[in-house]
Amino acid sequence: MSIQKTPVIDLGCCNQCGVCIDVAPHVFKINDAGYVDILSLDSYEDDEDILEAVKNCPKDCISWE
Template sequence: MSIQKKPVIDLGCCIECGVCIDLAPHAFEIKDAGYVDVRPLDRYEDDDDILEAVKNCPRNCISWE
């Protein structure tokens, strides 16, 4: 069984620009409290939209855990 990687958002550097939500709305969301969060999914690393969101984050706040 392989260990699944998951995107993690560094909320300390996130400016809530919405790029990740625009590129992968099925994986990222803005919570009512105003911060970006990762939606629960079965798999993340094989999803091209999520990979694009990680790559295009202007502050490089999204990493893999």
């Protein structure tokens, strides 16, 4: 059984710029408190949009766990 990687956001450095939401709206959203949430998916691996969001995050606060 393989362990699946999941994207995580360091909310301490996230400035809610919205790049991740623009690139991968099926994965990232702003919650009612104004922070970025990661939506629950069966698998995050091999999702090019997530890789683009990680690459384009201006604060480098999206990583894999």
